[in-house]
Amino acid sequence: MPVYKALIQYDGTRYRGWQSQKNGENTIQGKIVSVLSRLAEKPVEVQGSGRTDAGVHARGQVISFALEDFWDPGELLAAMNRYLPEDIGVLSIEEAPDRFHARLCARGKTYLYRIWNSSLPNVFERKWMDTISEPLNTEAMAEAASYFLGTHDFAAFCAVKKKKKSTVRTIHEIRIEREGDEVRIWVTGDGFLHHMVRILVGTLVEAGLGRREGCEIPKLFAEGIRAQAGITMPARGLTLWEVYYE
């Protein structure tokens, strides 16, 4: 069976997240499975590089799936875009090696968190950003960010800790940019726990508002208590930007 790798983007605003739900709720995976199964005229399984939560967006989500019959990638791309809703788009499709699996083969990811840091509204970008009107000190945020680099136990930075599952992850880079009234936080790592980016950004935001010192972060790693880390930032500001493979 030919295996395909596809790059997709979505506006997550109106979805219950990436992952299909048993009760048939509105999910991005559910929409893609339904279009592919219709095209293939039989059930198709689709793997994503990882889940995104309800309301989170993606510019570069990667998916994999196998079809019984060969499809020309360009024709498959056009057919998928014809049937998908306009808030989910397929940017490219290629044939992949048989053993390719979007989640198991992923080696790292970059997420972008966007904050509109102004007391004035931004009606055009509002769906992709969280708004914080109090001025953020991006130098303090960058200083705090430096404590996250490297390999740490992120138990304090995830929503629900599953017993016996490792909460150790490696952050390769955190970049903080300001462009006018917008603050962008780019986080690259080998993998992310549930809500990890949103809690990490929440902790940086608290540093940027002067409510927390970067030097407290090693203690958060050591103690692993969720309540001591920052708030979980709203989903709307988060975008899965890129997924890396070998």
Next chain:
Amino acid sequence: MPVYKALIQYDGTRYRGWQSQKNGENTIQGKIVSVLSRLAEKPVEVQGSGRTDAGVHARGQVISFALEDFWDPGELLAAMNRYLPEDIGVLSIEEAPDRFHARLCARGKTYLYRIWNSSLPNVFERKWMDTISEPLNTEAMAEAASYFLGTHDFAAFCAVKKKKKSTVRTIHEIRIEREGDEVRIWVTGDGFLHHMVRILVGTLVEAGLGRREGCEIPKLFAEGIRAQAGITMPARGLTLWEVYYE
């Protein structure tokens, strides 16, 4: 009575255009009048620099209104943004001379028309652009655009010609840019007839697709027949960018 001048932006997607309707339809002017009248505790009249059609957006619409009581501009701005829906925003408010009127004093305007010129989707910007998948020749568009510069009778370039009303207008500048898969058309003039920008852009698009020659445009001015000019481009791609005053 103090007179105020405000700069507003809106996502026009879900509105029946700028202008209030007698039957109470959903309009941008209607929303603003309702918020101002609530704040002032009496009916307030609001003038816009001009109407925008259903589905057209604005980054720099200018409005004027008089209030019986003095309001601090910053407090008025914060109060308006608190009560307006999130797809309408007030960017600035200042006190203006008594004789200031957003429409009567306007000396010119710039509109932006955005086209997504790709066969691939763009889920994030889709609401602000029209999509044309066939490649546009922007050099041919710029050549055709040069015929519009200056003062002409735009009778062939407006939706409904009102008898005895002049259809002569002056275009100061048309700039056509390509950035990746996006084509942007900036049109600056002293004033615009109903649908004029959308028909002008439709005519440029036909030139960009090789279906029309720029040198036919003087004949369109001379004959003034709407059916001979280009199509009316969809409203979603159009944004009122800036309004000029003396």
